[in-house]
Amino acid sequence: MAEADRPNPDKLLAEVNRAAARDRRGRLKIFFGASAGVGKTFTMLEAARVARAAGTDVVVGYVEPHGRSETERLVEGLERLPFLEVRYKGITRREFDLDAALRRAPAILLVDELAHSNLVDGEPRPRHAKRWQDIEELLDAGINVWTTVNIQHLESLNDVVAGITGTRQQETIPDRIFDEAAEVELIDLPPVDLLARLKAGKVYVAEHVATATERFFRTPNLLALRELALRRTADRVDAAAREYAGGERASQPWLGRDRFLIAVAPDDQAEQLVRFGKRFADALDAEWIVVSVETPAQLKLGEVERNRRVDVLRLAESLGAEAVTLDGPSAASALVEYARVRNVTRIVVGEPKRTGWRSLIRRSTATELVRRFRGFDVSVIARREGARREPRGVVLAGPGEVRWDRYWAALAISVACTGVAALMYPYFELTNLVMVYLLGATVAAMRLGRGPAALAAVVNVAALDFCFVPPRFSFAVSDLQYFVTFGVMLGVTLVIATLVANIRAQNRVAGARERRTALLYAMSRELAATRYFENLARVAVKHVAETFASHAALLMPDADDRLRTPHGAPVPGSLHDADLSVAQWVYDHDRPAGLGTDTLPAAAAQYLPLKGTRRTLGVLAVRPSQRRRLLLPEQRHLLETFAAQIALAVERAQLAEEAEAARVAAETESLRNTLLASISHDLRTPLAVIAGASSALSHRALDLDAETRRRLAESIELKAQEMSELISNVLDLMRFETGEVRLRRDWQTIDDLVGTALTRLDGRLTTHPVDVALAAELPPVYVDAPLVTQVLVNLLENAAKHTPAGTRISITASNDADELRVVVDDTGPGLPPGDPERLFAKFQRGRDESNTGGAGLGLAICRAIVGAHGGQIHAGPCPGGGARFTFTLPTAGPAS
């Protein structure tokens, strides 16, 4: 119960994305009619002229007047796009030029005949196989499109219409296009009027379908079609009304909806069932699942059948169903089990195929469902007329060659049994000899397959009859009971052989499936362990190339959203000449293209979009060494799964990068904020003094004596200097943080640097005597002089600021292996309690902050500078009281 009612966040997200995409998309308006000739194109052109007169940019993309003069007149005066001349087998057809339309990008584009199939084999090759795909691309580009279509072109109604008219419509459009159109205008014409128009020659009829047209344009057909069209339009209105009224219900689509299951077999009724399912689901507003069960019998199906099965499942998905493939020994039991899991109460099946005596041996699925499994509603749909007629006789594929050696082996077994029986004959009853033969036949069944086993059974029976059953050495049978023996033996052998064959076949399928899963798992596991994108790409390409015997490449977009060929070391199996224009189309439209698809099918490779949760991330290009490989439905499905996994891995890597960048940005932001706060405080304080003192000096009314004025001026000078230091410190630190600092190194002697520092601080160290004790013969160091001087200045200032007047400061330097060690001591109160490393962090201050400036950056700058030179700086207590700051500089220079 639980699974069905759980809310589905993925669906919600899909809804939101759809809504957003809808806003950007062009709007599709369909002029809809029951049949050809009702006047759809005419009405469309009339409306276009009105719009044009109102000033809208209306362009005719493709309208074939087909010789109808009134229509031709309407086209005049409207801007027309030139046709695309497509040549095929010596004939030139005029087709719609999609690229010209995209370039022109009008507000409204008129494109007639939504269901038209493009001439894919022509030259130049159209991009899509179907016009509705062209129109989708136009809508994606934001162009509004007006088009026309008849009721019989709708996919889900295809067989219904075929049933009505007797002709099957080949060109169909997915219902989705119709249902999602922004506007559908029904052009209704009563059959009487339509027939009148036909007689008057006002309806276009292609020459070669004249006879079919006659059959088509009969009143009962037209009435039925008109009703269908009206009903479909009414459904749309109804759905819109429901959506409007029951908006809340639409926001919880997964609760409380009915659900049913459609079972399809790879026969000719499958498509009909799927289309029925769509109509049924729409009528009930229910969810529907299309299930195809792979029984062992179906494993022998030919490629045509397998293709059809995949096509049917695709059709189901395109109509809005969930498509599922199960496997199991019996279709009925698999269906029932699945139905129970999915909480389905109704199962829809097609007409039972096994009739007559065969239905006694093996019940058809429908019968089984009804008879054996309780608790389900079973709907059986009759096969319709006009359903596609496929050639009878399913081609038996699979390991096709006849294994003659097995038949010989079977014969050998029979001979062996006969030999054993002959040995036993004198001592045992005939019944025991029968057992020997039975054993032999069973062995043959288990080892050799059905055919040889059958042969063994028959030969055994013959041998038994001939050699041992009285009268001996003749095929006559004296006791009719032996017929029973023969029959049973044959039957048992065949049953065992069949069972074994089925098990083996299922094992094969399971093995194949397991192999596919293992391949997918191998790639997923390796992708999960890979961190950087270049490695991801290599792993992905390697696995795809190996699994599909092809060359592959991962194409990613650059900053301008254009795809680029990958750079980096090529992996065996990487594709070097991927067609970037095709790949760019795939990336822009988020749809696969190339080999095996409907778009640009002549390309050498298949291009799949890598879809992330938010957007398309890139394109996977795969060129198989054998084209046919990628056309197999299982391979295509597997490749899609691979692409999905790769997309996930790529997205994960990108998200990790983004998270890292965001973290760094946040840290920088945080640092900037702290800096601003601190600077703000530390600038205002000296500014206050400057402002006060200078305003006092400039105030006319104040009568200050010379001494006072001098003192005021001095404080202004001092505070200005403080501010200058602060700003320098801040700027220095910021330059270090952003890595802008380049060291300008040169050979310097430490005494020179110390001297410079002392000179610079001349005025400010008057209250603190400094002793300099540098060891003799100290090696010079290869450093940036101003920066290292700054370190000394900061350390000295620091000592002066944090110790009372009169405290002695001493500077010593010594040579220590390959380092120069400089120590600045003071005999003051010592370091504040706590971890000394803390002092070197930004904005740390040891003590009361109110009267010390510099924002606590001095030591942080020292650390940055010393670190940049490859040295270290530490703080600690000075033996004998006070604080000691030590820093080291490597003495090695550049290799010169």
Next chain:
Amino acid sequence: MTDAMFLVLVVEDDAGIRGVLHTLLESQHYRVAEAETAQRGILETRSHRPDLVIVDLGLPDRDGYSVVREIRQFSPVPILVLSARTMEADKIEALDAGADDYVTKPFSAAELLARVRATMRRSARTADRLPVLQFGAVSVDLTTRTALAGGNSLHLTPLEYRVIECLARSAGLIVTQEQLIREVWGPARLGDTRGLRAYVKMLRQKIEPDPKQPRYLITEAGIGYRLHVDDPPSAG
């Protein structure tokens, strides 16, 4: 020439700094002319022939280096450049281009005036005979090439002497390392700053009262050296 006739041209775009410089210079009885842009400054230098030009390196229309070079093409007038603290490379460039010294912003009045004086002195000196320099207890007579420390003869090696001489000729003004090396050792030894430092160290031992805290032979980190001399009593 009396001080009152000295004309100083200030090329600076910021009005506040121009004002301060104007006030300071006038207090020393110099005449002051102002220019806001490099273009204008070069024009004024040509037309009014000042005795000193103070150029801000951060002018909006041209960079200081090119201004100095252009002026040097037509005039040997002493040039002082104003620079922000971090533009070391620019300072060296300007000095190499021919500027005589630099002053970092923010500057103190004392420092600025000292440099101005030193620059004026130097230009005056080229016309006169080389004087005797006095710093602390040491006096150096450039004409006779003798040095005395506290009355006693000071022994300087020929190279040491040349270093002092070079620095003394631009007494009070900065001399870049390259300039010093070129003048003392010749252009072949350019880049050998180690040797230079050794000589400076030895010199300091001889002439400084406390070699560890030099007062006269000052290092300008990363740029060069400056010799501070006592001002002769006549300078304002």
